[in-house]
Amino acid sequence: MVIHNIDLACFLPKGHAACEYKDNTLAVTTKCAIPSQRFASEHLSINSYIYLPDKYKLPLRIDMKVKIDAPGLYILLGKGHINFGTLWSDNRRIDDIVDPARKTMFYHNHMDMNKLTDISLLYDLNEMQIIIDGEERYYSKKERYMKAPAFHEMNENGFELKIACDKLVNLCIRAMTVTEYTDTCGILHSGVELPAAITKNEVIAPGEKPDFEKCISLLPSDIQYEIVKTNDYLKSLKPLNFKRQMEKNGNKITYVASNYGVSYAIYLSNDIFDHSVQWYLITNGKPETWHRKADRMEETLNRFASKSPDFAERMFHNMDDCVGCSWNCLARTRYRLYDKQKTVCHGKLKFKMSTSGFEDVRTFIEEINNLVKESGTANER
Numbered sequence: 001m002v003i004h005n006i007d008l009a010c011f012l013p014k015g016h017a018a019c020e021y022k023d024n025t026l027a028v029t030t031k032c033a034i035p036s037q038r039f040a041s042e043h044l045s046i047n048s049y050i051y052l053p054d055k056y057k058l059p060l061r062i063d064m065k066v067k068i069d070a071p072g073l074y075i076l077l078g079k080g081h082i083n084f085g086t087l088w089s090d091n092r093r094i095d096d097i098v099d100p101a102r103k104t105m106f107y108h109n110h111m112d113m114n115k116l117t118d119i120s121l122l123y124d125l126n127e128m129q130i131i132i133d134g135e136e137r138y139y140s141k142k143e144r145y146m147k148a149p150a151f152h153e154m155n156e157n158g159f160e161l162k163i164a165c166d167k168l169v170n171l172c173i174r175a176m177t178v179t180e181y182t183d184t185c186g187i188l189h190s191g192v193e194l195p196a197a198i199t200k201n202e203v204i205a206p207g208e209k210p211d212f213e214k215c216i217s218l219l220p221s222d223i224q225y226e227i228v229k230t231n232d233y234l235k236s237l238k239p240l241n242f243k244r245q246m247e248k249n250g251n252k253i254t255y256v257a258s259n260y261g262v263s264y265a266i267y268l269s270n271d272i273f274d275h276s277v278q279w280y281l282i283t284n285g286k287p288e289t290w291h292r293k294a295d296r297m298e299e300t301l302n303r304f305a306s307k308s309p310d311f312a313e314r315m316f317h318n319m320d321d322c323v324g325c326s327w328n329c330l331a332r333t334r335y336r337l338y339d340k341q342k343t344v345c346h347g348k349l350k351f352k353m354s355t356s357g358f359e360d361v362r363t364f365i366e367e368i369n370n371l372v373k374e375s376g377t378a379n380e381r
Contacts, residue, residue: 006052006176015048017164026050028163028171033321033345036074036083036090036166046074046081046164052178055158059181062121062161065174069114070353071272073171075121076162078154080145082121082130085111087269088198088251094138097123098145098154106197107138113272113353116174127187136190168318168352201268204250215250218270226358227266231255233362234264237369239376256280260372261293264365275357276320277364278348281331290330297347300367301337312337315364320348 008026013019016032034046066073072086078097083090086109094105111117111132120131126146130138145151161178165171179185203218204210212231216224234242240257242264247253255264261282267274279295304312322332322343333347349364351357 001182002180004054004056004178004180006178008173008176011050011052011163011173013050014162017048017050019050024174026173028165028173030165030167030169031317033167033323034074034164035323035325036072036086036164046076046162049074049076049162049164051160051162055160056178057155057158057180058123059125059183059185060123060159061179061181061185062119062176063179064119064176065116066119067114067116067172067174068111068165069170070166070168071113071269071274072166072169073111074164075119076160076164077121077123078145078159082109084109084119084132085113085272087267087272087274088200089267089269093197096144096148097159098148098151101144106199108195108197109137110198110270116172122185122187124185124187127189129187129189136194139187139189139194167321168350198270201250202270208250210246210248210250212244212246212253215246215253215268219268219273220271222355223273223353226355227253230358230361234365237365239372240365240369258293260368261295262365262368264361273353274350275353275361276348276350277361278346281346287330292347295333295347296368296371297333297349298335298337300364300371301335303367303371305337311360311363315349315360316340316342318350318352318360320345320350 009021011019011026017028017030019026019028028050030048032048034048036046068085072090073084075082075084079100080095080097083093086093091104093107093109095101107130118133122129126141128140128143129136163173201215203214216227219227231244234255235244240260242255242257245254245256251268253266253268257263261279262277263280264277265275279292279297281290281292283290301312301316304315316337319335319342322345331346332343334341334343351360
């Protein structure tokens with residue numbers, strides 16, 4: 001048995017990942033969106049991450065103490081990955097380290113946000129296990145690598161270990177140990193039924209009509225307060241005149257200003273969420289007829305650029321970068337600010353999962369409302 005107590009300062013960044021070691025903690029961020037839920041082909045593999053220069057052989061155990069403030073965290077070993085702390089809609093939470101299968105692989109990957117969490121991954125020759133904060137979350141004797149013809153050669157060469165996080169996420173790594181075993185890493189299976197994977201916003205029962213307050217009831221109290229505050233604010237805005245829509249299963253709350261083609265959406269997943277603004281596509285009819293009723297994203301950004309350049313830069317950075325999931329996509333949009341330009345998925349502007357994120361939402365939408373009012377006044381003259 002060889003125990004590697006990892007010096008966190010030895011991690012190296014690749015692609016758009018950035019890391020800094022300070023006060024016994026490795027802080028990691030990603031400056032560009034990654035295809036974290038689109039593992040359908042080689043060109044959509046995660047290419048922004050931090051990694052260790054050494055490689056490791058099975059039987060293998062990885063122990064780490066980490067914290068994230070928003071979804072999600074990704075551990076990549078060999079050709080595979082394991083996702084942690086992602087929304088219910090993440091339908092590909094595990095892929096095999098040797099032979100990634102193009103099929104749904106679920107497990108209960110929940111972890112608390114803003115809290116140091118202990119994660120253990122055990123890759124034995126005939127068993128595999130995932131433990132989060134001492135609780136067994138996944139166990140299997142039927143992983144594809146266990147019988148894959150390519151495994152022995154790949155194992156002799158060793159597996160590269162990488163770590164990634166989504167854009168707008170602050171990842172903190174406090175400690176990591178990698179242990180290589182001679183024969184077995186001694187997995188102890190609990191033998192009890194493992195917790196079921198989260199596959200929807202579970203606060204709403206099947207067939208139950210979604211209620212606004214109930215849909216957000218599992219979120220932290222400060223986030224609930226911000227959602228209610230934002231709800232009241234958006235409903236008060238004129239002339240945008242937002243209308244609130246509740247997805248039938250309670251998974252999404254959308255505010256639509258249909259006369260102006262802009263919407264704000266909150267994607268709910270029990271105690272975590274995501275939220276964004278976009279100038280939505282009208283998809284009635286054939287794809288070649290799809291269009292936006294309006295797209296005043298650049299105009300809004302430029303207004304901020306003249307009075308609050310730092311805010312304009314931050315919002316431009318927060319846009320959901322296109323990762324090229326479809327060659328014939330009709331929804332990607334190119335935006336410019338100053339001398340910068342980027343291609344954005346669905347023209348979407350994302351926000352942090354925090355109090356400051358909601359402040360940004362209200363600030364940005366207020367400027368859209370002012371723009372619309374001024375345009376209307378100008379048209380009346």
